[in-house]
Amino acid sequence: MNILSIQSHVVFGHVGNAAAVFPMQRLGVEVWPLHTVQFSNHTGYGSWKGRVFDGFFVDELLEGLAQREILHTCDGVVSGYMGSPDLGYAILGAVERVKKENPKALYCCDPVIGDVGRGIFVRQGIPEFMAEHACSVADIMTPNHFELEYLTQQSIHTKEALKHAIESLHAKGPHIVLVTSVHLEDTPHDALDLVVSEQGQLFRIRTPKLDIVLNGTGDTITALFFVHYLRTRCIKTALCNATSSVYGLLKKTELASSREILLIAAQEEIVSPSWYFEAVPL
Template identity: 60%
Template sequence: MVAVLSIQSHVAYGHVGNSSAVFPLQRLGIEVWPVHTVQFSNHTGYGEWRGRVFDGQAIEEVVQGIAERGVLGGCDAVLSGYLGSADIGHAVVATVQRVREANPAAVYCCDPVIGDVGRGVFVRPGIPEFMREVAVPAADLVTPNHFELDLLAGTTTKSLSDVEQAVAAVQELGPRVVLTTSLVTDDTPEDAVDLLASEGGRHFRVRTPRLDLSVNGAGDAIAALFLASWLDTRDAGTALGRAAASVHGLLKATADAGSREILLVAAQEEVVAPSRTFPAEEV
């Protein structure tokens, strides 16, 4: 059985961070060991929330307890998302090193959460630099959105060719697989959104219909689903097709229901058997 150690934020109500990533992984038959970086009542997009943020030491203590069970050698991947501080980031990277020492074949999938188009950078000062200089170089797979890809590559991309060059720049930092989400280039139709998976000099694009909704947690879900499929196939194009179909199905069900939270539970069949598939086209 595949096992993934997922170090992310957690909310009691709704779906973001581990609350968005863990269940889809479990639905696919993956054993997940969630380690929470925060414990909040709900995601911060509501404007009000309660709970607390954990520090790097708290993360390391939980990981130490897992290590004492003698099971780190059975961990196939580490997944991380939003980092509340560089302190937590260093704990994540130290955990990756511990897992790799126990299982050299283990991979690290980093969702380099930094910001987004329209919102700009929304993480604390120092996090963008930490991502570029420490986390991304340590990763095997990274899943930036278009805004984050440009920031990591130090450029502004408009054409598909620009994006491919930016991907190559990010790969030079360390990761061999790059999934770019929320991609909009000069040839993306207004009613669509693109995703691009890149590995070994090859690029695969999936184009899905743009949906009229704004929810948190979609990026966390697609990072988890892409990692799961990549672990299963070791093929970026196939993993992209699977992950894109599942997330589109989840978001379509969410939009149809007018829900503010992703319907991960109600629409869980979309994770294992998406109602609509999308071809991954090599570009």
Template identity: 60%
Template sequence: MNILSIQSHVVYGHVGNASAVFPLQRLGCEVWPIHTVQFSNHTGYGAWKGRVFDGGMIGEVLEGVAERGALGRCDGVLSGYMGGADIGEAILDAVGKVRAANPAARYCCDPVIGDVGRGVFVRPGIPEFMRARAVPAADVITPNQFELEYLAERTTGTLADARRAVEIVHLLGPKVILVTSLHTDETPADAIDLLASGPDGCFRLRTPKLDLSINGAGDAIAALFFFHFLSTGSTATALSRSASSIFGVLQRTVAAGSREILTVAAQDEFVSPSRVFAAEAV
């Protein structure tokens, strides 16, 4: 399998492509990364070095890949944080070129907009771009609860609310939706839920809530869910495998007291999770 991943990149630590690429490679997937930024470290440290690339650079790099005759072998395009509308347009242009070369290729968009407790943290215009342009173009999306509520324009205090919000977002275009970091009135205080909906049904998965605040987990689970869905065609299987792997990695991160997700040190969790969580039809 070949996946084109267009995301941010950091030298130190694991977010964006630095979080998504290696897990896919560990599973035997060939990844073609295009970086939208290259920073020394993630911005959560408060200081960083590096630069943001523009949409023209993304198009130029993709053109070089196309000249190698490779786009017809691309099975999927994965995107995450978009620094500006020009980046977003360049990503959608790349998706269009890949689909023209291989109509069976799929696009997975992690619609990064904001988070519960933080609100919107992307540049002005990006939330609107996500809802109007990126999400309708995607086959698969992986919003968190805050982003689901933004896209559906409704709150998700109950599981029924969350399911209705997912149904509304399906109408925008994506056939498969993974909702991460979901907490409704049915979620125990010591747990966290994930909800996935696709052609084969709607499924919930619950894991213990870990005491950590870490960057990069969302980027990794989006990549893993996309890979497993492309591999199996099963929403439930993709949910179980991706969530189980990320839980294992995060559990080891907590045990190590690390500020950075242990993408490399806990890599066996991507192939054979130490604890497997089942997806429950809802």
């Protein structure tokens, strides 16, 4: 399996491609990482060095891949933090080019916009790009609670409201929606829910809420879910496997009091999770 991963990258730590590429490789996938950003570290540290690349850079690298005559072997494209709207258009152009060579390829878009408690933290124009353009192209979208509310312009506090919002996002384009973190009225204060939906089937999985806040967890779970779905074509299996692995990684990270996900030290959690969580119909 070959996956083109178009995301940000950091020299130190694990966000963007630095949080997604290794987990996919650990599952035996050939990953083609294309960096939209190269920073010294993620912005959560308050200071960083580096730069955001432009859309022409993405176009140039795609042209190089096309010259190798390998795009027809690409099974999927995954994207995350974009940095600027012009990068978004370049990514959609890359998706179009891959799908032209391989119509069976899928596009998984993590619509990085913001988060509960932080609000919108991306550049102006990116949220609008996600809502107006990315939604109509993506086969799979993986918003968090805040991003689902933004994309659908709906407030989500109950199961009924969540289902309605997911249906609204489906109507925009993606046939699979994975909500990577959601807290509803019936979610215990010490738990976290994830929900996946496809063709009227909805599953929820619940894990204990860990006393840890990390950057890059959404990038990792999106990557793992995408790989497991491409292999099984089963949203329930993909959700259970991805969630169990990410929980294991985070639990080991919490026990080590690390500020960065222990992707390397706890890598066995990717292939053989210590904890397994079962999804149930929502």
